[in-house]
Amino acid sequence: MKVIEPHIHMIARTTQDYERMARMHTVACCEPAFWAGYDRASSQAFYDYFKHISEFEPTRAAEYLIQHYCWICINPKEADDLVLSREVISFIPEFLEKPTVLGIGEIGLNVNTKNEMTIFEEQVELALKYDQLIWIHTPHLKDKLKGTRMMLDYLKGHGKVNPERVCFDHSEEHTLKMIRDAGFWAALTIYPVTKNSPARVVDALEIYGLDHMLVDASGDWGPSDPGTLHDAIFEMKKRGHEEEHMETVFYNNPCYFLGQCEKFQPFPTMPKETAWAI
Amino acid sequence: MNNENSAKPVLGSPKTAEELLEIYFLNMRSALLETAAAMDRIQRSENGGDMMDDPRVRKLNGAVEILKSGKPDRVEQILRLLSDSVEQ
Numbered sequence: 001m002k003v004i005e006p007h008i009h010m011i012a013r014t015t016q017d018y019e020r021m022a023r024m025h026t027v028a029c030c031e032p033a034f035w036a037g038y039d040r041a042s043s044q045a046f047y048d049y050f051k052h053i054s055e056f057e058p059t060r061a062a063e064y065l066i067q068h069y070c071w072i073c074i075n076p077k078e079a080d081d082l083v084l085s086r087e088v089i090s091f092i093p094e095f096l097e098k099p100t101v102l103g104i105g106e107i108g109l110n111v112n113t114k115n116e117m118t119i120f121e122e123q124v125e126l127a128l129k130y131d132q133l134i135w136i137h138t139p140h141l142k143d144k145l146k147g148t149r150m151m152l153d154y155l156k157g158h159g160k161v162n163p164e165r166v167c168f169d170h171s172e173e174h175t176l177k178m179i180r181d182a183g184f185w186a187a188l189t190i191y192p193v194t195k196n197s198p199a200r201v202v203d204a205l206e207i208y209g210l211d212h213m214l215v216d217a218s219g220d221w222g223p224s225d226p227g228t229l230h231d232a233i234f235e236m237k238k239r240g241h242e243e244e245h246m247e248t249v250f251y252n253n254p255c256y257f258l259g260q261c262e263k264f265q266p267f268p269t270m271p272k273e274t275a276w277a278i
Numbered sequence: 279m280n281n282e283n284s285a286k287p288v289l290g291s292p293k294t295a296e297e298l299l300e301i302y303f304l305n306m307r308s309a310l311l312e313t314a315a316a317m318d319r320i321q322r323s324e325n326g327g328d329m330m331d332d333p334r335v336r337k338l339n340g341a342v343e344i345l346k347s348g349k350p351d352r353v354e355q356i357l358r359l360l361s362d363s364v365e366q
Contacts, residue, residue: 112362141360142360142361142362143361143362144357144361145357145358145361145362145364146361146362146363146364149364172353172357173351173353173354173357174354174357174358174361199302199305200353203353205289206287206288206289206290206291207287207288207289208288208289209288209289210289238301239291239292239293239298239301240291240292240293241289241292245289278288278289
């Protein structure tokens with residue numbers, strides 16, 4: 001069974017992770033633009049970062065026969081600086097033309113400030129102007145519930161946002177239902193401590209079903225592991241689920257969502273109406 | 279879109295409740311013991327007694343009450359308990 005990793009920051013990972021992912025049948029991965037662990041000194045640093053993830057990282061992945069895609073944006077944490085953010089936003093359109101850039105992301109909120117929300121809204125407008133998919137970061141821990149609600153309310157009230165083209169990432173039990181009820185895609189992130197476990201991800205799939213659901217390991221410079229995606233697959237096997245359902249979640253669903261961008265090359269093994277019929 | 283709540287799972291589990299308990303009991307036991315051990319560790323350190331009144335510890339104690347309640351959707355309730363209010 002082929003696997004697609006919808007969210008991983010390979011700039012922060014070793015080559016051995018590409019090797020491990022290849023051995024675990026990962027055929028494509030997607031890298032949203034994110035916070036480097038420190039605030040960048042200038043907008044030029046973002047320009048260089050965007051070049052790295054849109055030009056160099058695909059060549060690194062190709063060594064392991066993995067297709068590498070990316071998303072471009074000013075991340076939620078550094079978005080609190082309005083001047084810097086707007087400088088970065090000014091050159092994002094140049095990158096949207098690159099052959100492996102899938103859309104605007106991961107935009108969103110960090111600690112739910114007014115400035116973060118302003119830049120979130122401006123990047124939503126940018127995505128709409130350039131007809132781009134949107135990948136949303138929901139806040140960590142105690143800020144997640146409020147931040148998810150703020151962004152959902154905004155997008156639902158916007159009037160021009162098609163929820164089918166937007167994915168809310170890092171959803172958990174207290175935010176999943178509101179995201180799905182509004183018609184958006186939801187991604188569940190597996191982290192060793194601070195997000196979902198493989199078992200909780202499979203619980204969510206059992207409760208809500210397979211449609212509009214993605215699972216990612218969101219590997220970065222913190223405690224995280226691309227292998228947890230495959231732990232979740234094993235968790236489904238352990239519980240006796242059909243392999244076809246595993247393929248829906250870990251390969252076909254990423255194809256259905258990401259394939260809305262014509263640059264995304266992997267193709268699903270069956271129509272979504274068939275895959276989602278349980 | 280399938281949006282039913284956890285009272286009526288859409289996909290459901292192929293395993294019986296007894297089989298699931300067999301699979302997960304040791305993990306559940308371990309998670310509880312780790313939490314209890316960390317509470318003990320904090321309490322027996324200097325000023326540990328005071329720390330038992332820390333808001334974070336109080337919330338964890340609240341989570342235990344949710345665990346004991348016997349009601350479904352425990353994870354969602356605990357996550358809401360540990361979240362900032364959406365009204366703030």
